[in-house]
Every structure is written in C-alpha cells, then in structure tokens.
Amino acid sequence: MVHSGPDSSPPYYDPPMVTIADVARAAGVSPSTVSYVLSGKRSISETTRRRVHHSIRVLGYQPNAGARALASSRTNVVALVVPLRSDLNVPVVMEFVTATATAARTYDHDVLLLTADEGAAGLHRVVASSLADAIIVMDVEAAEPRVPVLRELGTPAVLIGVPDDPHGLTCVDLDFTAAGSDCVHHLADLGHRDIALIGPSPAVYRRGTSYAGRFLSGFRRTAATRGVEAATMACVPTYDGLRECLDDLLAGHRPATGLVVHNEAILGPLLSELARRQLSVPEDVSVLAVCPPDVAQAQAVPLSSVDIPAVELGRLAVELAMRLLDGPAEPEVRLLPPRLTARGSTGPVVA
C-alpha cells in the first residue's frame, strides 16, 4: 500500500488567501468600503463598519502587504541599520534593536534589518526598491559617510548619534557631552583631584564614532573648568587591555582616585583587577560607569552610573520617524539629558 493520509501531504501548500474582495462579498459591501473601514479615510455608517469588521474577523482577513504597498506607496516598514562591530557595546545595541522593533509595532509598522556592511548602497537599495518608508541608522560616525546619501535620498531618516554636520537630518542620542561633564562634576564634588577616563576601544575613537568623541570633550572641558587632573585612555576591551590602562592610570606619583568608565565590556574585568590589586571600591578608588542601569546593577559592586537609555532612544527614534512620515517636519537634534545614579561605587576621597 502506498503511503497516504495526512503524513503524505506535501510539506507546504498555499493556505487559502483571503482577499479584500472576499471580505466585501461576505459583508455585502464593495471592496472600497472595506478599504475605507480599515483606513478610516472616510466616514462609514456604524452598521456597515460593524458588518465589515465582523467579516474580517470571521474570515481572518489580513491585508496583503505587497498589494497595499504597491497601491499606496507606503510599506509600513522602517529599516533599521545595525552595526556589525564587535567592539561596540553589544547589549546596548541589542536593547536598542528590540526597543525599536517593539515601538514600531505600536505604530503598526515592522522593522527590516539592515547590516552596516551594506553601507550607503544598502540605503539606496532599500529606498529604491520601496522596501521601507523610513530609515533608522545606528552607530553614527562624526564624518558619517551615509549622511550625504541620506540627504539626497530624501527619505525620512533618523540617526542614532550626531554626525559633525547634522544639517537637515533628524538625530537622537544621549547628550554625551553633558554626560562627560556630569561625571567630572560628580567626582570633583566628592573631592577627587585626579581622575581618569577609561574610554572605548581605540578603534572606536579612530573611526570618529560620534558618542565617544562627545563624551571625551565634555569630560575634558569640565575637568579643566573644575581644575582637576584628568587622564584619558582608550581601552581595548580585553583583560590585558584593561590591565595596561590601570598600570598607567594608577601608577605614577599622582594616581587617579576616580575612574570614569565609558566601556561596558571591561567593567567586570576592571572590578576583578582592582580587587586583585587590593584596591577597594569606593574607599581606594571610585568607579563611575556609563552603561545601561541593569549592567551597572549586575556587577560585583553595584556601580554608580550614567544610564544609557537604549530603550527610550529606540522608542524616540521610531516616534520621530513616524512624525517625518506624517509630513514635513523640522529636522531636529534631540539629545536626552543624562541621568547619573549613585550606587555606592563612588565616594569621597580618603586622605
């Protein structure tokens, strides 16, 4: 006997597609009426609306995305360009990605994922093929090569980060300049006269990553203002890299008593290494991190930190993108004010 029954059915068969015409027929109205019920673009009598909604539910109707995009020139998709770099803060990036996707859904949009390695060509492709209505770009550099493309594409776009020339573009970010400044103030207020910034990987600075430079300049400027001695070092995110940094920063005749760490990946190693060197936090050295709150909490010593509000930024980016889609809006650079939370890893200098 030949195999038969449910198991011999082909693995994939097309499920019966329900169209707007099916709904219209079932509800006893015209397709255009169904369309208008869905879009709300013209007034519909209460009874008609109910009948239509009922049919939609019963038939399990879902508008065909392609057809809708073709007819309306709106895809209801936003493209999100994520960095591939591993020297970036992975958890922050991931938080951002999920926040964006979640926020997009609240506006009835989906997210198309682009990787940064496609570069400007990727942006072109997505726009020219009408795959998305708007673009959100992460990991923006100071001299961002994608910025001119974005401008000439004329597609609604939101940058996470601020390039040197944000003219005509919508950007959101944490106010890293203020963050750098706040960190210095916090430590200076506690009496520290010798502080140090342990920054991201040299590669991050080298390619002019927007936030790194801004944090650095806020840090330096305020250090000068407050008259504190401030060393700054890029730090390769490995245990050895960190060790080198510490050797430099904690040696000498005026070792740093306060460390600002703008490099999430080495927070753990830093605390281990300090412990190994018999330095206790915050008695011997204060540690102030720049990272998401949950990361700060999870360390061996809960860290005082300036939050990186990835979720808020994601939400905000989507919100601004939607505003751009709704019609011409003034380009703006929106910087969220930093929030510093003391968690016990920073304290007064012990004489």
Added chain:
Amino acid sequence: MVHSGPDSSPPYYDPPMVTIADVARAAGVSPSTVSYVLSGKRSISETTRRRVHHSIRVLGYQPNAGARALASSRTNVVALVVPLRSDLNVPVVMEFVTATATAARTYDHDVLLLTADEGAAGLHRVVASSLADAIIVMDVEAAEPRVPVLRELGTPAVLIGVPDDPHGLTCVDLDFTAAGSDCVHHLADLGHRDIALIGPSPAVYRRGTSYAGRFLSGFRRTAATRGVEAATMACVPTYDGLRECLDDLLAGHRPATGLVVHNEAILGPLLSELARRQLSVPEDVSVLAVCPPDVAQAQAVPLSSVDIPAVELGRLAVELAMRLLDGPAEPEVRLLPPRLTARGSTGPVVA
C-alpha cells in the same frame, strides 16, 4: 525678502521612480524581456541581455519590492523572531541576528525582525499578510507553543533549537547533549571525580528552554557513565547569584574541582570570585565554559570552552530556509557537533 533657494524646498520629495517599463523603453525591448533578464527564467540573447543590463545601470533601476511580491507571491524576505529575554545570552543572540541578516543577503533576501512577544499571533500576521516567505525562530522551548502554529501555517520555517516534538519541522542547533557529554569527558579524563554544572538562570530551565535541558541531560548521563560526582545548579546571572552557587559547590566535604559553566553572563564574576577566594585556575579548580570563542578568549584567564557557533548556525538556518523555499524538502534536525577548545583553564586535579 522671503526665504527661497534650496533651503526652502520641502524636506522630502518623491525621487523619480524608475520602472521596468522605463528600462524596457531605454533598451528597446519589452517589459517582459527585462523581467526575464533579471530572473533568468528564460534564455536571452547575449546582445539583448547586455542592452538591458546597461539600461538598468544607467537608469539606476531597482525592482519595486511590493509589485514584485504581488505578482510573484514571493517577498524575498525572511522573518526572524528574536527573543526579548534579558536572561539570555545577549552577545550570542546578537551574533546570530547579524549572521542571519548577512547570510540572507547572499541569497538576495532581507530580514524582517519580529520580537518574540508577538508570539504565535506574530507568525500568523506575517504569513497572512505575505510579509515574508519563510520564518526563522530563535529561543525555542521544549514545549514550544509556536510549533503547532508553524506546522499549520505550512510556511517554510527553521527553528534554532529543538522542541520536544520536532516532527515535520526543520531545526538547527548545536548538539548540546553531546556538548554536555564532552564537557564531562574532558574533566573526567583530567582526573576530576567531583564536578559541577553552573547552568543558566532558573527561569531558563523553568520555561523549558530547549538547549538548557539537553545540555543538562548530556552532562548528567555522562557523569553517571564515568562515575563522577556531578552537582548541577541553575544560576541567576548576577554576582550574588553566582556567589550562592559557589558557596554550595565549593563547600562540603567533597568540593567540586571542575566547573562547567553554561552561563555566559557569569563567567567574569566567576573568575573574580574565585580569585577573591584565593582559588587559582586551573590549579585549584578547572573551569570549562560553553560560549562563543571570543568571549572565552576575553576573560581574565582564557577559558577552555565548547564553542557556541552562532555565526554558523545563522548561516545554516538561512541556508535551510532557502532550501525549503526551493521546493519540498525533507524536514530535518541538524545538530552541529560540539568543538571543545582547551585554553588553559582546565587541568589535571592536583592531589
């Protein structure tokens, strides 16, 4: 004087859309010919092909995705469902996501991002609205609630992870059972008689996350075979959680001399805490991790580890999805054999 000039132009204007008809006209052929040149679905004379390609390049033509999807019932998009959980291994998830996106591009596909919080409804939505041709699902649980939906949708799908009943579904994953087993063998071969597994968060086990259970059972079974004493503990991924684990595992009259760590987030804290307790690795205690190689390398002590091949898995998942799209294919569960790399954190028991 009223503002005028380039600056007063509206921020977004529709760029002139180039259609297949434009290309056809420019090349002096019919639209269908252009279409066939692009799809390769029928033979085209060399001269025609060249003329068409030339026009495409000159005009900068990009096929409209919506129109193409509507006409061909193929979106060239795969949906990727990512977990939102923060108790998961974020870097692994991110590696996987980027690997998937990159691999998809090599097949001329894009990736639509879905978050797991949409659940089965999200799968429904994407399929019913023809947003994607195939679905890749991460973070699969043993009694995966999305599995029945996936089966009845009949859409090509690939799971990362293996549910209890993978019947009719295509799955890829690391062979975690073998991985658990290999870890025990490695330590037993080094002479360890008392070993322990520090696993993922209790929440991960509680919801029956596929890989966690399989690793655990491989670990236990082999421990029994080899006659070694094997403790197993779930570990909340915080410093305190870890401390508790260690208190349990290293105390008693037969403390563990070998630790297998299937919890990436606590690797750093673990090493710090061991150092704090004056236990050196591997002299006093061997540590064997399950994590991506770069994470293992970056620790204070480079860790012997079983690799989690996120990139390979992403590629493979896409590859299998593409195969499913090409026509009926046998469902299969593809488990990658584990690879254990010794990096010096595991050694013989010191008597």
Added chain:
DNA sequence: TTGAAAGCGCTACCAA
C-alpha cells in the same frame, strides 16, 4: 454614505 473602476509595477502565461 457608498460603489465602480483605474491603476500601482511586476511576473508569467500565451503567442509568435
């Protein structure tokens, strides 16, 4: 308040 129907840009069938 509703319907009819003309496309949106592309694919793929039917002809040649």
Added chain:
DNA sequence: TTGGTAGCGCTTTCAA
C-alpha cells in the same frame, strides 16, 4: 528568442 497582456490585491479617485 521575444512581445503582448492579464492579472496579483489593494487604494483612491470620480460618480452617484
């Protein structure tokens, strides 16, 4: 080897 053209399912004008 090529062209003509009928749709794919939807939105949106134009008319009633």
